Amino acid sequence: MARAAVAFASERHAGQRRQGDGAEFVLHPIEVAALLERSGYPDHVVAAAVLHDVLEDTDAERADLEARFGADVADLVALVSDDPAIEDEERRKDEVRERVRRAGGFASAVYAADKISKVRELRSLIHAGIAPSRAEVKLNRYRRSLDMLEQAIPGSRLVEALRFEIEALDRLPPAVEGDRAADTS
Numbered sequence: 001m002a003r004a005a006v007a008f009a010s011e012r013h014a015g016q017r018r019q020g021d022g023a024e025f026v027l028h029p030i031e032v033a034a035l036l037e038r039s040g041y042p043d044h045v046v047a048a049a050v051l052h053d054v055l056e057d058t059d060a061e062r063a064d065l066e067a068r069f070g071a072d073v074a075d076l077v078a079l080v081s082d083d084p085a086i087e088d089e090e091r092r093k094d095e096v097r098e099r100v101r102r103a104g105g106f107a108s109a110v111y112a113a114d115k116i117s118k119v120r121e122l123r124s125l126i127h128a129g130i131a132p133s134r135a136e137v138k139l140n141r142y143r144r145s146l147d148m149l150e151q152a153i154p155g156s157r158l159v160e161a162l163r164f165e166i167e168a169l170d171r172l173p174p175a176v177e178g179d180r181a182a183d184t185s
Contacts (some may be wrong), residue, residue, distance in 0.1 A: 001069060002033060005047035008068060012058035020124030028117055029053055035113040039157050044069075045106045048076035052110055055081040079107040080114065093141055101148050108149060112158035115145045119165040127174040142166055 009029055016025035033049035041049075047069055054060040055077055066074035079099060086092040100111045119142050126135050146166060149159045 001043045001073070002037070002046040002050060005033075005050035005069065005073075006030065008060075009050050009054055012054050012060050016057065018121065020121040020128060025053075025057070028121065031117045031120075032110070032113040035116060035158065035161070036109060039109075041106070041109060044073050045076065045109065048073045048080075048106070049110050049113060051077050052080050052114060056084070076106055076110060079103050080110050090141075094144075097145055097148055101152050104152050108152045109156070109158060111145070112149050112153065112156065112162055115142055115149075116158065116162050116165055118142065119162065119169060123169055123174050126169075139166070139169065 006026075010026050013024070013026040013029075017023065018025050018028060029050045029052055032052060033046045036049050037046045051065060051069070051073065054065070055062060062074050062078055065077055080096065082092045082096050086095055097111075100107045118138075122130075122135060122138050122142070125138075142162070143166060146159070146162050149156070149162065153159055
């Protein structure tokens with residue numbers, strides 16, 4: 001199922017690029033899925049991880065996912081997807097975080113793996129020169145996600161990995177373009 005999900009996601013995300021490094025967007029959901037696969041999650045959860053952005057970022061609909069991958073995968077993807085009816089970005093992110101908290105289980109795992117990947121991408125964005133205020137907004141969201149996940153799935157490898165990524169970014173932020181000259185002297 002996960003292999004079929006990779007093919008579906010690759011097709012749907014074709015032409016999309018990641019903000020941080022310009023790489024093919026599908027690398028993000030594949031990284032999320034790899035984190036779950038290496039942590040021993042079942043195939044349908046890994047498949048949902050590969051598909052976790054198709055409802056938000058492509059023309060795919062929940063019915064498409066259900067027809068191809070079953071209700072469990074479609075439900076899981078829907079649980080971790082932003083609600084496009086909520087216009088305010090902070091409210092939208094808060095709502096999905098709360099929905100995942102209430103759902104728990106596999107939704108928390110997919111959400112945690114997504115945040116690990118997103119914090120890593122933020123490191124690239126900082127290196128590329130994202131506005132510090134925008135970086136701080138994102139980092140604060142990831143901190144709130146970590147707080148929620150520590151309660152939802154305490155002791156999880158994924159929570160520990162997310163904590164590590166956030167702490168590393170706090171302590172060792174990447175140098176931005178203008179900082180490189182200072183690093184070489």
